[in-house]
Amino acid sequence: MEQFFSTFSAWTIWTPELIVVLMFLSALYFIIIGPLRHKFPDAERVSTRRKVYFHLGLIAVYFGFGGPLYVLGHLMLSMHMLSMAIVYLIAPPLLLLGIPSWFFKIFTKFKVIRGIFLVVGYPILGLVLFNAMFSFYHMPNTFDTLLTNEGWHNLYQLGMLFAAILMWWHLTPRLETRYELSELKKIGYMFANGVLITPACALIIFAGSPLYATYTDPSTWAVAISYCLPAGADIPFEMFSGEQALTPLSPLHDQQLGGALMKVIQELVYGVAIGYVFKAWMNRDKSSRTEVEFKSYEMVQPNSQ
Template sequence: MATFMLGLEYFSFSEIWSPVFLVFMMAVGVLYTFAVGPWRSHFKNSSSVPVKRQIAFLTGILLLYLAQGGPLSLLGHLMFTFHMTDMAISYFMVPTLLLYGIPDWLWKWAFDRAFWRPFRVLMNPIICLFLFNLMFSFYHMPNIHDWIMVHTTIHGFFYFALLVAAMMNWWHIQTPVKEWAKISPLWRLGYIFLNGLLLTPACVLIIFASEPLFAVYSDPNAWAQAMRYCVSGDPASLLAQFKGGPAFFNLMSAQEDQQLGGIVMKLLQEFINIGALFFVFMRWYRHERDKEDQPGLDDAAGAV
């Protein structure tokens, strides 16, 4: 652990904390706070947003910053385990928090417009399910992953596209606008199960590979190229500072790091999916129970 902490001494404050991205995410949080607060009256059919939902959204923004621009992002370029942790936070935790935090009337204001009608076909549950999982698995093909990691512009664009795909995927699980629901609560249980199933092959490949798959975590020269996303100037100078490669590699072998990263990803994904299954099942159960109770209420109303 001492070696791990000493490695951080080679990075500046801006490289660890990404101030520009921090300011951007803070601006998003402020705009949201005003939209659901003082500016709420400017939106049609708006209503107050519970504090817990506001906290959920702001927590999602904070986690996204930490995983994509803060310290966790830098650590994700140093160890594959942190990279997969960032993936789980960004594309499994953050979407659920953002979808929960944004009220239905704000979604309607943003997307209930004629401009979006040609794109609504993309919100088909099957398309959303396969789009995210295929993009995620495609990204973790070794050659594709290494290529994206060393091309900074493509890296940022792909991560943003993956976040959009993750939001589309989780939309059909949480469905923040009830009128726009495309699948029933019961079918959502199967949707969640398929989500876990479709990502299993990629995780299995990573966990049980007999050798390191990703050059950016095993080859010092490839790693130095990938660090351009985090470090200004010539990242190759880091090779001299880290004596030929990142000191973080001394914590465990590249293969052990890769296996641990795959395990972390799968465990976090399954934990989040179990929570989603419980949430959807309980909501479906309460709905069915209310339907059974309704005839009795109608009879009582008729008697009165």
């Protein structure tokens, strides 16, 4: 790790420009829920828990799109898959849970936005779009093309984040829409997500040889890693292979570890989401039974006097 920190500049490793963007979003968040809250109809005080959720989501975005983990992702596929799991599976639900529902209500006043959501808000679209983009991203030709083109890579990452938020919206909705899913449908939705993401993970885990030239071909790797270096800096080929290589794993074993990390984290996150939905379902059912019993008691009580 000493070689890692000595090879790459502090600017490259810690991505201060991303920190500035996330700090701006944090400040904007506190302004909206504070001084500007009265401009939103039915706005209520935001709980500390929601504030924590939102900022944990911002931290997850940082580790997915920047920081040491992002640079390591250009050296090891396993670290790249870990950063993807953090930003696409963990960040979206935290951000959605952290934003108060009254913030979204103001957008329902705009006919154009309502019309757009009638199309993009259909549950199946979010389900298919995210998993299709995830699978397409991990096709060898697509992966190598994007990793060696910073502009297209950043654009595709943002598109996949939008698709992930759209997918998670139906599990953590912040306001009622015509596409509201019942608890049973939400659980089925999560199982479907787990099934659709499996082929891409299985391809990575069970491939008999390394799939990506980014991690096996020096010339391809040199183009990818150059985006993490200052302009004109020498390419540290000693970190690619040999005794000074950063990882002791072979490209194939690193690839298998990456696929396993993605699948395990996905199972854990989706498992927590299913448990949360199931608990809410049980609480709602218990509340409904209590209400029915109370009404029955009120109806019987006068007759017993």
